[in-house]
Amino acid sequence: MDMPNEPRDQGEVRVAPKTTTAREVAMLPLSMLLVQLITVGALLLSKLALNDGMSPFVIIVYRNLIASAVVAPLAVIFERDVLAMGLYFYGLRTTSATYSSIFMNLIPIATFLMAIVLRAEKLALGNWSGKLMLLGVLLCVGGTMVVNLVKGKMLHIWPTNLLKSHTQAPANPTGPRHDMVVGILWLCGSCLSYAIYFIVQARLVKVFPSTYLMTVLTSLLGSLQAFVVGVFLVHDRSEWRLKWDLQLLTVIYSGVFNTGLAFLLITWVIRRSGPIYPSMFNSLSLILTMVLDSLLLGTNIYLGSILGTVLVVLGLYAFLWGKGKELKLAATVAAQKEQQGGVILNTQKIQGYAELHNCGLAHLKSSALRCAVGLGIPNAIDRCGGVATISDIITQTGLHATKLTYLRRLMRVLTVCGIFDQSSSSSAVGEIQTVYKLNPTMTTRPRCCSSSHAPDTTVSTFFNLDAWFRDPAATTPFEMAHGMSPWSLTNDAMSHACVADSNLVMEIVLKEAHGIFHGLSSLIDVGGGHPHITCSVLDLEQVISKAPTSQLVKYIVGDMFEFIPTADAILLKAVLNSWDDDSCIKILQQCKRAIPTRQAGGKILILNVVIGHGTPDNTTKEAQVLTDMYMMRGSGFEREEKEWESVFLRAGLSDYNIMPIIGPVSIIEVLP
Ligand SMILES: C[S@@+](CC[C@H](N)C(=O)[O-])C[C@H]1O[C@@H](n2cnc3c(N)ncnc32)[C@H](O)[C@@H]1O
Numbered sequence: 001m002d003m004p005n006e007p008r009d010q011g012e013v014r015v016a017p018k019t020t021t022a023r024e025v026a027m028l029p030l031s032m033l034l035v036q037l038i039t040v041g042a043l044l045l046s047k048l049a050l051n052d053g054m055s056p057f058v059i060i061v062y063r064n065l066i067a068s069a070v071v072a073p074l075a076v077i078f079e080r081d082v083l084a085m086g087l088y089f090y091g092l093r094t095t096s097a098t099y100s101s102i103f104m105n106l107i108p109i110a111t112f113l114m115a116i117v118l119r120a121e122k123l124a125l126g127n128w129s130g131k132l133m134l135l136g137v138l139l140c141v142g143g144t145m146v147v148n149l150v151k152g153k154m155l156h157i158w159p160t161n162l163l164k165s166h167t168q169a170p171a172n173p174t175g176p177r178h179d180m181v182v183g184i185l186w187l188c189g190s191c192l193s194y195a196i197y198f199i200v201q202a203r204l205v206k207v208f209p210s211t212y213l214m215t216v217l218t219s220l221l222g223s224l225q226a227f228v229v230g231v232f233l234v235h236d237r238s239e240w241r242l243k244w245d246l247q248l249l250t251v252i253y254s255g256v257f258n259t260g261l262a263f264l265l266i267t268w269v270i271r272r273s274g275p276i277y278p279s280m281f282n283s284l285s286l287i288l289t290m291v292l293d294s295l296l297l298g299t300n301i302y303l304g305s306i307l308g309t310v311l312v313v314l315g316l317y318a319f320l321w322g323k324g325k326e327l328k329l330a331a332t333v334a335a336q337k338e339q340q341g342g343v344i345l346n347t348q349k350i351q352g353y354a355e356l357h358n359c360g361l362a363h364l365k366s367s368a369l370r371c372a373v374g375l376g377i378p379n380a381i382d383r384c385g386g387v388a389t390i391s392d393i394i395t396q397t398g399l400h401a402t403k404l405t406y407l408r409r410l411m412r413v414l415t416v417c418g419i420f421d422q423s424s425s426s427s428a429v430g431e432i433q434t435v436y437k438l439n440p441t442m443t444t445r446p447r448c449c450s451s452s453h454a455p456d457t458t459v460s461t462f463f464n465l466d467a468w469f470r471d472p473a474a475t476t477p478f479e480m481a482h483g484m485s486p487w488s489l490t491n492d493a494m495s496h497a498c499v500a501d502s503n504l505v506m507e508i509v510l511k512e513a514h515g516i517f518h519g520l521s522s523l524i525d526v527g528g529g530h531p532h533i534t535c536s537v538l539d540l541e542q543v544i545s546k547a548p549t550s551q552l553v554k555y556i557v558g559d560m561f562e563f564i565p566t567a568d569a570i571l572l573k574a575v576l577n578s579w580d581d582d583s584c585i586k587i588l589q590q591c592k593r594a595i596p597t598r599q600a601g602g603k604i605l606i607l608n609v610v611i612g613h614g615t616p617d618n619t620t621k622e623a624q625v626l627t628d629m630y631m632m633r634g635s636g637f638e639r640e641e642k643e644w645e646s647v648f649l650r651a652g653l654s655d656y657n658i659m660p661i662i663g664p665v666s667i668i669e670v671l672p
Pocket residue numbers: 487498499501502526527538539540543558559560561572573574575578
């Protein structure tokens with residue numbers, strides 16, 4: 001006797017996504033019919049063998065041995081629960097095949113209930129599947145109670161006890177009441193043991209997926225366990241001897257057919273139709289067993305047992321229906337998730353592919369900008385009144401006509417990058433033509449932009465950055481690449497770029513944050529001026545010597561690490577990010593000495609990137625981290641707020657306020 005169907009309902013079984021052929025459509029139910037017939041056969045044979053006086057543990061020992069020797073590679077892991085099987089045989093011996101069959105059908109329900117108690121499953125009563133499953137459970141439990149408690153009228157439907165079985169144990173529920181109660185308790189115990197066993201097996205299968213190997217081992221172990229228990233319970237040696245009789249037939253039949261063939265068929269059906277399918281046929285064995293039990297073994301049929309059986313069958317189908325719906329829903333959700341995951345993955349891959357292209361060719365953006373400035377395109381557009389066709393640009397820049405298509409491609413890159421705007425207009429002769437104009441936000445910078453005017457050292461410093469990373473003794477990437485400090489290189493292009501940058505940034509600062517200059521009468525600055533303030537510019541000699549003469553600005557040669565002249569406020573624009581923390585602290589301490597107290601309005605104004613502040617878009621973020629990477633050429637870096645705060649506190653400054661001012665740059669008002 002085996003439990004061929006139930007365990008497959010509990011485990012996680014994947015249904016092969018193959019299409020079912022017409023032949024298979026017929027074979028699927030037929031194979032399940034065969035399994036039910038085999039089960040009924042094993043049930044009746046076992047009942048006969050037990051009635052014949054065979055000990056349950058003798059059956060288990062031999063049947064397991066046969067199973068492990070002959071069909072073990074094909075058997076299933078959950079069939080070897082000695083406790084559940086032992087209780088089952090005791091129950092079968094004391095009650096009837098029909099009773100035992102009813103309890104066998106209750107195993108999925110018991111497993112489900114046990115899984116809920118152990119929190120391995122949830123009963124979702126909010127949907128139809130959960131309600132159906134609950135109805136199924138109630139009907140099954142109710143049906144079993146009706147079979148056990150309601151006898152009703154005895155029905156004489158057909159001739160009974162055709163095998164004329166000479167029963168030792170009460171094969172009939174009409175037997176002594178005490179034996180019946182004990183038998184039902186055995187069956188309940190068996191049912192619960194199987195339930196626990198299946199839950200454990202379902203988990204075990206996840207960590208030990210070699211089903212066949214485990215089957216062989218558990219078969220042998222099951223046989224050994226049964227033998228040890230059997231030695232204590234079955235003292236008579238003759239009971240262990242197998243003769244050429246019904247007992248041998250029972251053992252061989254159970255081992256070979258009910259384990260091997262049924263296993264093969266069920267495994268195949270589950271793969272084709274899912275784990276619920278085999279259980280749909282369970283009630284067939286229940287009805288068949290009831291009929292054959294009465295017909296062959298003489299078990300009486302009562303109205304109560306028919307009514308109870310009908311309730312169990314109905315309950316079982318309701319439960320399986322609900323479970324099927326639940327599995328289908330879970331499979332749909334899993335498939336949707338998988339599909340969504342695939343779509344996301346694909347989108348990410350496509351996006352990533354484009355990003356990789358952009359990153360790898362990003363240097364062409366600055367090359368294109370540098371080229372446009374070098375060719376004088378912004379000025380050419382200005383000369384055309386701010387709007388120019390490609391022919392206008394060719395004419396204005398003096399380029400040869402053969403370069404026209406290349407120029408169009410260059411303009412397309414710069415338009416996509418946001419340096420120029422492009423639109424359509426109609427020519428004097430009514431032709432539609434493309435016209436270019438400067439992007440409003442770019443009107444100042446492209447003529448004199450740091451990246452466009454970048455000297456060769458700006459780019460070449462980073463050609464061998466990986467070599468610098470690998471060399472622990474290397475000072476800065478700039479020194480490694482050029483053998484000198486960036487400050488020792490007179491760099492007109494960079495100075496022009498800084499002036500252009502200062503013009504734009506200061507224009508915005510004065511418009512957007514003019515309040516910070518209120519009350520100031522003097523300012524020491526390294527980049528610009530304000531008409532109402534006496535402004536001084538402090539810088540190194542090589543810089544000041546090239547400064548233009550001005551009525552507004554006073555130029556001072558000096559070293560900010562050594563001394564800064566007194567003023568109401570000190571402006572440090574794009575200065576501190578070139579230095580490490582210790583140097584910054586020294587500069588800030590000099591600044592603090594140069595300004596009055598907080599109460600007297602003294603302040604330090606820092607214009608720099610504060611990583612994480614500014615417009616929360618990717619362009620800004622990218623600009624901030626790229627600037628930081630650029631600063632890697634020397635010993636400077638761009639700071640996050642907490643890094644700025646630490647520098648301020650260490651320099652003895654008391655408070656600060658950050659105001660994002662333009663793109664990646666913020667103005668930090670620091671108070672003494
Ligand atoms: C990156 S530039 C910034 C210039 C300007 N503030 C701007 O925003 O365009 C840094 C300036 O600090 C100056 N500098 C470097 N070391 C100095 C020092 N020890 N004392 C005074 N100025 C110094 C450099 O000459 C350079 O002009």
